[in-house]
Amino acid sequence: MSGRGAAEDLTARARIRDAALLEFAEHGVRGATIRGIAKAAGVSVGLVQHHFGTKEELRAACDAYALETIRATKQRAFDEGMGDPGFLAMAVEVALPIQRYMARALVDGSPAAARLFDDAVAFSEEMLGRDVPGMNAPNTSDLHAYAAVMTGMTFGLMVLHEHMSRALGADTLGKEGYRRLTLAMLDINDDRLLSPEILDHARAALRQLPAAGTERSRDAD
Template sequence: MATTQPNPEDLTARARIRDAALLHFGEHGFERATIREIARTAGVSSGLVRHHFGSKQALREACDDYMAKTVRELNDQAREGHKDGTFGDINHIAAARAALIPYQRYLARELADGSAAALFDQMVEMTEAWLATFEETGDATFTADRRARATVLTAMALAVPVLHEHVSRGLGVDTMTPEGDHRLAMALLDIYSHALVSPEDAATARAALDKVRDQTPAERDAALRAFKERQP
């Protein structure tokens, strides 16, 4: 199973503080989490937290940096496992999903708070690289550019941890557990491996969207009024 490379820092008090912060920021949010409780969970003094990080904001930035590094390493391992065009005997993407489960709550909080911009942008770049790989041997044509599609795909994927409570309720199992993540992954595979819209229907939808885009404000208002009049 893929794992991140051991880091000597992970054996230090600094790493314990970071891990405790990931837990508390994810559970309580940045504003409600306290240095005192983070220190208690890490088994250190509040003074040592400030010695290593200086402030709660700096600690948050260290957590974001660690998340970015972790995601990057897992992605690199997945790409290495896929270099021959197949996923081989070990599915590195599945292993990466399992490795990220402990960080889902933190990631959801950061995204909901409007933070983690650098991490989001990094994940978009990774998704764009994957799309480029998958499209090398395909003959499909696209209306939207690859960057746009990568951005939307990343946002769709990251919406799952943000909407964790609702998705878990719908699936009947906590998506932040191995069992829940497996159920979620199986659903995603079914969705990604089966086209939901035929090329003909997509072309019709594109034409309709272009028509709406080109409408004047008066035409849009008239269309909205007509729609409301049709409602029961």
């Protein structure tokens, strides 16, 4: 294959993948079709099958692309700084279609969505455990739970985007709503609403809660 042919082939593959992200986001995996994806990408059904084979293989490619893009964007944010307007414009342009896709994928209840979430938790735990410039070490004795809850909060906002959009008066998976949502998230991360005393008392009380097995044994007595 010539250099030009290879480049065109890669461009077609990316165009199909991007169209699939939007089709899966709108219709779900069950509702989306290879024919509909081909039409959205402006290619033939045969070309979609040439690049990806089946719809499930295309879904797997979208999952891998979504996760890798999130990882690369987060890494670049820490390396280059989130204050760069050029970076933020790029991140928003790239992230919003992926967030729309993931919002649908996470409520589909598929094994692929479960893997996507688990991979995101693992990546967050890895980042939190590293010495990253501009980020303080988390104050926790359970880093895995910290990463899982943080991931759940982030993904939860994607899943609840319709409710969040209604509350904020703008589509949170669009630029205006995303800007307002993210500014609020930064404010929340920057604030410490609870006093150290209240936090210490709450942690102590939670750590004294009996395990489920202990409760059952007491009831039996």
